[in-house]
Amino acid sequence: MNLENLRREYLKGGLHRDQLADDPIVQFERWMTQIIATNIPDPNAMTVATVDADGQPSQRIVLLKGLDQRGFVFYTNLRSRKAQDLKHNPRISLHFPWHCLERQVKVCGIAEPLSAAESLKYFVSRPRESQLAAWASQQSRPISSRSMLLQQFEAMKNKFGKGEIPLPDFWGGYRVKPQRIEFWQGGVHRLHDRFQYTRQADDSWSIERLEP
Structure with missing residues (x-):
C-alpha cells in the first residue's frame, strides 16, 4: 500500500x-x-x-x-x-x-x-428502539457475540412491553x-x-x- x-x-x-x-x-x-x-x-x-x-x-x-x-x-x-x-x-x-x-x-x-431533567428531556425524544438499546447495552463492556446483544435487547422489549421506558440511571x-x-x-x-x-x-x- x-x-x-x-x-x-x-x-x-x-x-x-x-x-x-x-x-x-x-x-x-x-x-x-x-x-x-x-x-x-x-x-x-x-x-x-x-x-x-x-x-x-x-x-x-x-x-x-x-x-x-x-x-x-x-x-x-x-x-x-x-x-x-x-x-x-x-x-x-x-x-x-x-x-x-x-x-x-x-x-x-x-x-x-x-x-437528570435535561437528560430525561432528550431521552424521551428518542425513538423507542433507541431508548431500549440504551437499557440493553452496557457500553464498552466485552460481550461474547452479537446474538447475546440482541438477546439483551429483546429482554428489554419484554420487560417494558408497551409501557413508558424510564431514563436509565446509568x-x-x-x-x-x-x-x-x-x-x-x-x-x-x-x-x-x-x-x-x-x-x-x-x-x-x-x-x-x-x-x-
Whole structure:
C-alpha cells in the first residue's frame, strides 16, 4: 500500500479575520448551517477525545445533540469508557472533520454532567428502539457475540412491553464548556488558514491566527 502519493490541493477558498464572528459559537453555527446544507451524512458527527487514569488518550465518534452559549452537548452511557475517563479528568477535546468543505473545527474544554431533567428531556425524544438499546447495552463492556446483544435487547422489549421506558440511571449527557475553539480552512500549497478563539477570564474571547 503506497500512501505517500495520496494528496490533493485545497481550493475551496481561504478564511480571513474579517469574515469571522466575534463569538465562536456564532461562527460555529454559521459553519454548521453550511455543512448541513451539503446533505452529507451525520453533519453533527464529532470525534470525542478523553484521557484515562494512565494518561492514555482515547477517541470515538459521537453525535452533537445540542449547542448554545453554555457549550456543546452529547449523550452517552455513564458507565462507558469515555464517562469513566471524564470522571477523573473532565478535560475533553471535540473535532469536526468537514472534509467536503475543506474545513475542520477543534474544541477544547471541560465536560460537565447534565442534570437528570435535561437528560430525561432528550431521552424521551428518542425513538423507542433507541431508548431500549440504551437499557440493553452496557457500553464498552466485552460481550461474547452479537446474538447475546440482541438477546439483551429483546429482554428489554419484554420487560417494558408497551409501557413508558424510564431514563436509565446509568445514561445521561455532558455539556462541554469550551476554553478554546479553532476554525481551520484548507489553503492552496498547504498554506491553511487557522484561527483560534481563546476564552478570557471575563468570558470574552480573543482571536489569533495560527500558522498552518
